[in-house]
Amino acid sequence: MTLVMAGAISHAPGITGREKMAPEDKKTRYYDACYRFRDHLWDQKPDALVLVSAEHFGNFFMDKMPTFCIGLADDYQGPIETEEFLNIPKTTIPGAPELARRIADVAMQEVDLGYSQEWSFDHGFMVPLAFLTPKWDLPIIPLNINCQVPPLAPLQRCHALGKALRKAIDAQPERIALIGCGGISHWPATPDSGKINEEWDRAFLEDFVANKTDRLLRYSNDEIYRDAGPGGQEVRTFITVAGAVEGHGGELWCYEAIPIFAVGCTVVNMDVAA
Numbered sequence: 094m095t096l097v098m099a100g101a102i103s104h105a106p107g108i109t110g111r112e113k114m115a116p117e118d119k120k121t122r123y124y125d126a127c128y129r130f131r132d133h134l135w136d137q138k139p140d141a142l143v144l145v146s147a148e149h150f151g152n153f154f155m156d157k158m159p160t161f162c163i164g165l166a167d168d169y170q171g172p173i174e175t176e177e178f179l180n181i182p183k184t185t186i187p188g189a190p191e192l193a194r195r196i197a198d199v200a201m202q203e204v205d206l207g208y209s210q211e212w213s214f215d216h217g218f219m220v221p222l223a224f225l226t227p228k229w230d231l232p233i234i235p236l237n238i239n240c241q242v243p244p245l246a247p248l249q250r251c252h253a254l255g256k257a258l259r260k261a262i263d264a265q266p267e268r269i270a271l272i273g274c275g276g277i278s279h280w281p282a283t284p285d286s287g288k289i290n291e292e293w294d295r296a297f298l299e300d301f302v303a304n305k306t307d308r309l310l311r312y313s314n315d316e317i318y319r320d321a322g323p324g325g326q327e328v329r330t331f332i333t334v335a336g337a338v339e340g341h342g343g344e345l346w347c348y349e350a351i352p353i354f355a356v357g358c359t360v361v362n363m364d365v366a367a
């Protein structure tokens with residue numbers, strides 16, 4: 094078939110773990126957007142979801158740190174975190190190993206992908222999935238981008254990854270969704286945790302929704318670190334999706350700065366017209 098749905102959604106452990114501590118109005122607006130995104134995903138009758146995210150040293154550390162890594166496992170366990178911390182039960186998430194292998198085979202014509210047949214999900218994958226696939230019944234193909242530790246994946250290579258994924262997805266007979274999941278601005282695990290740069294987030298989202306490649310790729314790593322925090326480096330997941338739908342924009346469904354969630358919270362639906 095082809096790519097049937099694309100977009101981006103935020104992740105942070107507080108989004109689910111500190112649900113009851115958030116201002117009710119902001120939380121409700123954000124959760125409602127996440128549920129709308131879930132319904133839109135399922136309306137496309139997807140066979141699988143390629144979820145591009147950034148995990149946090151749960152599987153990949155300094156001894157082995159792939160720039161890009163795609164999951165080829167039969168299934169995945171998660172969350173790594175405790176149920177009490179994340180408010181998400183331990184579960185098994187189905188993979189799509191044969192489809193993932195076919196996607197990797199095509200994408201690797203243009204980008205270099207690491208791959209793994211063994212992978213446990215942390216909140217980087219589990220928080221979006223808790224909203225999007227609450228019954229854990231949609232096969233997931235995880236793709237991790239090193240957004241955590243230098244040398245980070247270059248922004249233009251993330252964009253190229255998105256273009257390669259699009260070509261690979263469109264070459265398959267299945268109906269496939271592609272969602273990027275990460276920060277926008279946040280300062281996790283630092284004394285500034287809870288800080289959000291709403292002005293920076295809205296400027297980035299304006300360029301993302303308009304899918305202005307030059308604008309999205311103009312940031313240096315130092316600028317992102319200064320203005321959007323270490324967690325802001327996860328915009329690489331959004332930029333990958335922008336590459337996959339290059340030439341097409343999208344619609345901002347929600348942005349809420351929610352300090353107790355410790356991240357700028359967004360949902361963006363992108364146009365997947367070929």
Ligand SMILES: [Fe+2]
Pocket residue numbers: 104105147149217275276324327
């Ligand atoms: Fe993260």
